Amino acid sequence: MxxxxxxxxxxxxxxxxxxxxxxxxxxxxxxxxxxxxxxxxxxxxxxxxxxxxxxxxxxxxxxxxxxxxxxxxxxxxxxxxxxxxxxxxxxxxxxxxxxxxxxxxxxxxxxxxxxxxxxxxxxxxGDNEALVVRKGITSIKELAGKRVAAPYSSTTHYSLLAALRDAGLSESQVDIVDMEPPDIQAAWQRGDIDGAYVWTPVLAELQKTGTTLITSRELAERGTLxxxxxxxxxxxxxxxxxxxxxxxxxxxxxxxxxxxxxxxxxxxxxxxxxxxxxxxxxxxxxxxxxxxxxxxxxxxxxxxxxxxxxxxxxxxxxxxxxxxxxxxxxxxxxxxxxxxxxxxxxxxxxx
Missing domain, CATH: 3.40.190.10 (Periplasmic binding protein-like II)
Incomplete structure (x- = not known):
């Protein structure tokens, strides 16, 4: 959206x-x-x-x-x-x-x-935009070397980079790919990505099988609104x-x-x-x-x-x-x- x-x-x-x-x-x-x-x-x-x-x-x-x-x-x-x-x-x-x-x-x-x-x-x-990852990944730091999707120049892309920064990771340490929400859902189902920062309704689909590491509500509380x-x-x-x-x-x-x-x-x-x-x-x-x-x-x-x-x-x-x-x-x-x-x-x- x-x-x-x-x-x-x-x-x-x-x-x-x-x-x-x-x-x-x-x-x-x-x-x-x-x-x-x-x-x-x-x-x-x-x-x-x-x-x-x-x-x-x-x-x-x-x-x-x-x-x-x-x-x-x-x-x-x-x-x-x-x-x-x-x-x-x-x-x-x-x-x-x-x-x-x-x-x-x-x-x-x-x-x-x-x-x-x-x-x-x-x-x-707030919670309608979030970073969801595969089961087994328990922290943002573990995304180093992983493939994470977000629509470039969107609010979720901005939030993803802020979350990585707060965790001590640089953008270059994560393989960030530009995808629109429907493509994110398809890539998730194929197993092509390890995570995504996206909004509803695709977010809700990813959350059924993934783990939510952080939401935009939490980032807003930290100052990234x-x-x-x-x-x-x-x-x-x-x-x-x-x-x-x-x-x-x-x-x-x-x-x-x-x-x-x-x-x-x-x-x-x-x-x-x-x-x-x-x-x-x-x-x-x-x-x-x-x-x-x-x-x-x-x-x-x-x-x-x-x-x-x-x-x-x-x-x-x-x-x-x-x-x-x-x-x-x-x-x-x-x-x-x-x-x-x-x-x-x-x-x-x-x-």
Whole structure:
């Protein structure tokens, strides 16, 4: 869900074209359109979502945005990866989207330099991404000389290298191979790999016969945070601050529902994913959800006066991507601090 494939890119081309055509008909262009939805509101709000069991799917399922913005048409477009969301942002096909921290770090770096900002953290990736190895391997240090798979430039690739580093292993000491999740599952079944750092649902298949050495939840507790982030185009955020405020409040509402009534939250997610409520509850429980107050803390987005450590996390991720030759240059920390939508977050939850 966080590393694009050729098939996904072909699907994206059609989706972007369709979204642009729809936008043109509805609001006369890809820049957010005329304020036909009422004072300070656009005629349409175009959202790029992914099938990740977090609060965004709850908001979509419950129709809260449609209720809160009755004069604005809400267009939900599904994407399969953060890379696809970046492409749609560059084309002007969506106003708000979901992308993993690795794609966002890439988007804020050269050559993309996407004019967007991060006003919300959908989730801190937890137990839904993990390093699974063959039975008999009991520590990360034992991976020296072993063959381990991960999709390159994804959040799991980043997490794998961090886990190796923490264990005292260099990248060169492990045979790391670039594979997409379906290929990882096939290679695991054939016995071609000794381990993989991957996400659900392939993760769950590997865990049936393998051993989990570390999860992204544990890495986050050690300071290596990966997350699913919201991105909003700068132009849209500046033109329609009230809409962004309403959007943020609905996301916070979803997090609070997940805490106060997890069964209702799981049922909403189950409908969106086409799975049982029990499985939806299990997947939801693997993520770390943060409410608006938590997101304003120093460890995450922070405040306009004191941007949070998410900026440092994004820059470290960008440095990793530069090593992987996925970005041409890594900007200074101020670029990533300016890329945090702290003003929008503060306005949405002003006392």
């Amino acid at each position: 966080r590393s694009p494939t050729k098939r996904r890119r072909h699907l994206l081309a059609g989706l972007v074209a369709a979204a642009l055509a729809l936008t043109s008909c509805a609001i006369g262009g890809g820049s957010g359109g005329e304020e036909a939805g009422g004072p300070g509101a656009p005629a349409t709000l175009r959202i790029g979502y992914q099938l990740i069991p977090n609060g965004d799917l709850i908001v979509k399922d419950q129709g809260w945005l449609e209720q809160a913005l009755p004069d604005t048409k809400i267009i939900w477009s599904r994407f399969d990866s953060g890379g696809d969301v970046n492409t749609a942002m560059l084309s002007g096909a969506i106003d708000i989207g979901l992308a993993g921290s690795s794609p966002v770090a890439r988007g804020l770096s050269a050559p993309l330099n996407i004019p967007y900002r991060v006003p919300w953290i959908f989730d801190v990736i 990966t997350a699913d982030l919201a991105v909003v185009r700068n132009e849209f955020a500046e033109r329609y601050p009230d809409v962004v405020r309403v959007w943020l409040q609905q996301q916070d509402r979803a997090v609070r529902l997940a805490r106060s009534d997890p069964q209702a939250a799981a049922a909403a997610i189950a409908r969106q994913l086409g799975i049982t409520p029990e499985e939806a509850a299990r997947q939801l429980g693997q993520l770390i959800l943060l409410d608006g107050e938590q997101q304003r803390s120093a460890g995450y987005l922070g405040t306009p006066e004191a941007p949070g450590r998410l900026a440092e996390t994004l820059r470290r991720t960008a440095l990793f991507l530069h090593e992987q030759k996925k970005v041409d240059a890594v900007p200074g920390l101020d670029v990533f601090r300016n890329g945090l939508g702290t003003r929008e977050l503060a306005d949405a939850f002003a006392q």
